[in-house]
Amino acid sequence: MIELQTTPDFNKLNGLIPAIIQDYYTNKVLMLAFMNNEALEKTKAEGKVTFYSRSKERLWTKGETSGNFLNVESMELDCDNDTLLIMAIPEGPACHKGNDTCFGEKKNTSTDLGFLEATIQNRVQNPKKGSYTNSLLDSGINKVAQKVGEEAVELVIEAKDDDEALFLNEASDLMYHYLVLLAAKGYSLNDVIDVLKERHG
Structure with missing residues (x-):
């Protein structure tokens, strides 16, 4: 209560x-x-x-x-x-x-990421059948972390080229999976921002 x-x-x-x-x-x-x-x-x-x-x-x-x-x-x-x-x-x-x-x-x-984080947190609290976010969360923390690693590598590869669409798509994929990882660990983006503020306060 x-x-x-x-x-x-x-x-x-x-x-x-x-x-x-x-x-x-x-x-x-x-x-x-x-x-x-x-x-x-x-x-x-x-x-x-x-x-x-x-x-x-x-x-x-x-x-x-x-x-x-x-x-x-x-x-x-x-x-x-x-x-x-x-x-x-x-x-x-x-x-x-x-x-x-x-x-x-x-x-x-x-322009912030609140809308995306809210969607992910809603899937955590209210699982939806057929949701990719829920299937990812259900696969366990190791799988979620692995996906973040994979997306990071793909972003690095695209950063070496000049294809704007591919680069931004990979950046979006990494950001999404990063937020899913935070949610899977029970944290929010605000927790990360607090740490950054302490570092640069």
């Missing part, structure tokens, strides 16, 4: 607090909705974001009809204890219009 360090103040908005949902990997703000205490307790207990719908006057778990659940990684209150920030891993678009966020951002528009 996910816990908060302090107690939310539900008094300012008649029993509600705004909840900002942020993507755990890309740091994009996905959406904003409201929670009452019951919605918060359900979210903490089940690990999937549940809101209070002011229009329907009932609890609703994001994804209960679409399957696009928001899996909670962490929750924090602001300095006034009246606004909640939830870091979550989305299982699909956050917006009912099919966008990644409720602020109009389309899928995979980010």
Whole structure:
């Protein structure tokens, strides 16, 4: 069960607090909705974001009809204890219009690797039949590591030539398999970035 360090103040908005949902990997703000205490307790207990719908006057778990659940990684209150920030891993678009966020951002528009890492982590947590990522993960850590080595060698070979398409394809293959290896070991790209920051801080 996910816990908060302090107690939310539900008094300012008649029993509600705004909840900002942020993507755990890309740091994009996905959406904003409201929670009452019951919605918060359900979210903490089940690990999937549940809101209070002011229009329907009932609890609703994001994804209960679409399957696009928001899996909670962490929750924090602001300095006034009246606004909640939830870091979550989305299982699909956050917006009912099919966008990644409720602020109009389309899928995979980010220049960072968060979208790819989120897809890989989703396969770890929600295996999909026929998925190459899952077949690779199921083959074991030695096989995953071997694939990273193979892709690295292929990238080195292509780097010696001047075929841009082949070079970038091999670079993409290496990056993908590298992220799968991190996931298989239980780490994320942020863990690597933290080490790099410590080295060059």
